Amino acid sequence: MTLKIADIPGHEGFAAPVLPGGELARSSTAFTRTFVGYQAACSCGWADRRRFAATPEGAKEAEGRWWSKHAAPLLAAAPPSWLVIKSNLLCEQIVNLTADRPLAALTLLSQVESWQRTLLDQAVAAAREGGASWADVGEAMGITKQAAHERFRAQVAT
Ligand SMILES: [Zn+2]
Structure with a gap:
């Protein structure tokens, strides 16, 4: 089985x-x-x-x-598959927008960048509060434990 x-x-x-x-x-x-x-x-x-x-x-x-x-x-550490599909779709649509109207894509991407950074810090903080190690955080992001620690230690109380 x-x-x-x-x-x-x-x-x-x-x-x-x-x-x-x-x-x-x-x-x-x-x-x-x-x-x-x-x-x-x-x-x-x-x-x-x-x-x-x-x-x-x-x-x-x-x-x-x-x-x-x-x-x-x-x-x-695995995002729900329905959300992965939405995320891939958004990426594809922004690629298309970049081809058609690059300035509109720039506006949208800078908005995404600002909330993405905030959400990333919040997710790292929540994972650490929930008991995740820096190795767990790094693995979830596809980076090393050292890279995760260096990048987020200032934003996240450890
Ligand atoms: Zn396995």
Whole structure:
């Protein structure tokens, strides 16, 4: 059985059978040999270290770990897909506006820039208050932990 969530494509979780040598089988159904337990794993290459019993209950527990240790943190950083679609549409429309009426695009883009900066500071502050580390903030923005800290430490009380 694989576990999937629409907002984090590319991540399919499963309880990976642990082979006697300690390595993990690549899917929940790809084994025929004896196995000694289950560990949570994901199609992206992530694997949990905690091992559970080689029983159906152990498999359920491993699946629970995929959710709590891997999927839930990813989901917390994944914008809802409907909003991503709106954001992409806005970008495309501004590209078109730039081609047709560049001065109107400039007016709009400077408005976007002013609220975007404010919203970014607010989102960083809210994430930090909610317990996110600088590494979490950096990962959500696609930048390093150091870059996130240097860019926002002045605006966000730490
Ligand atoms: Zn994954």
